[in-house]
Amino acid sequence: xxxxxxxxxxxxxxxxxxxxxxxxxxxxxxxxxxxxxxxxxxxxxxxxxxxxxxxxxxxxxxxxxxxxxxxxxxxxxxxxxxxxxxxxxxxxxxxxxxxxxxxxxxxxxxxxxxxxxxxxxxxxxxxxxxxxxxxxxxxxxxxxxxxxxxxxxxxxxxxxxxxxxxxxxxxxxxxxxxxxxxxxxxxxxxxxxxxxxxxxxxxxxxxxxxxxxxxxxxxxxxxxxxxxxxxxxxxxxxxxxxxxxxxxxxxxxxxxxxxxxxxxxxxxxxxxxxxxxxxxxxxxxxxxxxxxxxxxxxxxxxxxxxxxxxxxxxxxxxxxxxxxxxxxxxxxxxxxxxxxxxxxxxxxxxxxxxxxxxxxxxx
Numbered sequence: 001x002x003x004x005x006x007x008x009x010x011x012x013x014x015x016x017x018x019x020x021x022x023x024x025x026x027x028x029x030x031x032x033x034x035x036x037x038x039x040x041x042x043x044x045x046x047x048x049x050x051x052x053x054x055x056x057x058x059x060x061x062x063x064x065x066x067x068x069x070x071x072x073x074x075x076x077x078x079x080x081x082x083x084x085x086x087x088x089x090x091x092x093x094x095x096x097x098x099x100x101x102x103x104x105x106x107x108x109x110x111x112x113x114x115x116x117x118x119x120x121x122x123x124x125x126x127x128x129x130x131x132x133x134x135x136x137x138x139x140x141x142x143x144x145x146x147x148x149x150x151x152x153x154x155x156x157x158x159x160x161x162x163x164x165x166x167x168x169x170x171x172x173x174x175x176x177x178x179x180x181x182x183x184x185x186x187x188x189x190x191x192x193x194x195x196x197x198x199x200x201x202x203x204x205x206x207x208x209x210x211x212x213x214x215x216x217x218x219x220x221x222x223x224x225x226x227x228x229x230x231x232x233x234x235x236x237x238x239x240x241x242x243x244x245x246x247x248x249x250x251x252x253x254x255x256x257x258x259x260x261x262x263x264x265x266x267x268x269x270x271x272x273x274x275x276x277x278x279x280x281x282x283x284x285x286x287x288x289x290x291x292x293x294x295x296x297x298x299x300x301x302x303x304x305x306x307x308x309x310x311x312x313x314x315x316x317x318x319x320x321x322x323x324x325x326x327x328x329x330x331x332x333x334x335x336x337x338x339x340x341x342x343x344x345x346x347x348x349x350x351x352x353x354x355x356x357x358x359x360x361x362x363x
Contacts, residue, residue, distance in 0.1 A: 003028060003035040003360070004069065006078035009046035009056075014256060016283050017079070017102075022051040023183040027353030038065070042083050062087045070095050075360050080105070082148065089150040096363055098356075100180055101159040104167045105148035149174070156363050163301035180356055181305065182283060183349035188260070189290040189340070192267045200226070201269035201293070202233040202251065204240050209278035212239075214315055216247050218273055218296055221318055225325050232269065234262070266291035271328065273297070275315060285312070290343060292336040294328045296321060305346050311339050 007021045021037055028035040039049055039056040057065045062084070066076065075096040078084055080103050088094070149172050158180045159165035165176040200222060204210055219231065233240050234254045244251055257265065266272065272288040274297040285295040286302050289311055296313045306312060310331070313324040345351075 001034065001360070002074045003033055003356075004074060004076050005035065005037045006062075006076055006084065007037050007039050007049070007054075008079065008081035008084055009039050009041045011044070011046060013047040013050040015047075018049060018051070019259065019283075020182055022049075023185045023349040024353060024356070026185055027183055027349030027351075028356070030350050031353050031357065033353070033357065040078075040081075040084055059083060059087060063091055066091065066094060066097075072096075075363065077356070077360075079103070080148070080152070085151040086147050088155070089147040092150075093154040096360075097155045098359060098363060099152060099155050099157045101152070101157055101164050101168055101176070104164055104171075105145055145172075148172075156359070158359055161301040162304050177362065178355075178359060180359065181347050181352060182286075183352035184286070184290070184344065184347045186344045186348045188263060189344075190263075190267075192292075195267050197268055197270045197293075199230040199232050199252075199269050201265065201272045201288075202231060202240075203272065203274045203276070203284045204233055204235040204243070205276045205278075206236050206239065209276050210236070210239055211275045211277050212243050212246070214277075215243065215273065215275040216249070217318075218275070218315060218321065219249060221321060222325070225322075226270070229270070232265075234265070263287070263291055266293045269293055271296060271325075273315075286343060286347070290340050292340070294324065294331075296324075305343055306339060307342075309339055310335055 037054045041056050041058050077098045080101045152174045158178050159176050168174050232252045240251050266288050271294045274284045277298050282300050285297050288295050294311045298315050313321045
């Protein structure tokens with residue numbers, strides 16, 4: 001049996017999806033699977049896959065590639081990237097084809113929260129367009145979503161979280177065969193309990209997923225406990241620059257950070273703030289928790305794995321944040337170790353690879 005992982009090309013080599021594919025690849029290799037990653041190059045300037053050399057196929061040749069490699073012993077796996085779904089919808093049902101749902105097309109049509117954009121980050125036109133999306137009749141939204149529905153309904157579908165799976169089942173009435181969580185290469189995570197922790201770490205996304213007003217509120221609160229603390233951030237540099245200009249708060253941009261260095265950075269910070277509200281499974285909180293660093297963030301689907309844990313504070317609950325900051329100063333090391341083990345028990349890449357093979361056998 002051969003497994004071909006169809007990877008949609010990404011704008012940045014720091015894309016989380018590149019990590020996801022590579023960690024899944026390593027898990028499958030550990031299980032002695034015959035597996036190959038094929039990059040599907042989309043119609044924009046993309047970056048090279050950073051972890052190893054892989055073959056690529058232009059997206060307009062995807063159909064030909066699938067038919068050329070289709071046989072009883074070859075299985076294709078891809079995420080529900082919208083450009084790829086457009087091509088898959090044209091093909092129809094594909095032999096031995098598994099779609100791993102990550103993104104869910106149509107969330108802005110349905111949920112008001114996903115139509116919100118921070119007015120500091122977005123111009124008047126962007127704000128109006130997002131509001132108008134909410135007035136699109138359901139019948140029209142389903143017409144616009146037809147390619148996504150067709151691609152999923154014709155093939156075997158699993159989702160990366162319970163939240164994503166429920167959305168697809170409830171909105172599109174497409175049966176989800178199970179949950180395949182995001183894989184983590186556990187060998188990379190060393191919970192260094194002896195490092196000195198000094199600064200606050202902030203992760204900033206793009207203008208359509210980041211809430212700067214919440215970040216300002218949390219920084220103001222934290223400074224009651226850490227008066228002169230330094231604020232470091234990574235992610236979207238321009239978002240950080242806009243925040244500094246608008247709120248007159250100094251942030252220190254850490255630059256483009258390689259994966260190994262980022263794990264060290266988590267290990268040397270007091271806590272991590274992630275004001276990202278538009279996500280189906282945010283991995284920054286997971287990575288932070290694996291390094292023993294508490295997180296202030298929105299309630300997110302990653303809590304399917306962590307539960308309502310002492311290491312997590314709800315960005316919308318200031319009283320909880322105040323209590324947790326006090327608790328984090330003298331937190332039992334066992335709590336940090338336990339949450340790391342709990343995450344890896346569900347997300348270790350070898351466990352996820354084994355689960356994928358089980359789904360493939362069901363196909």
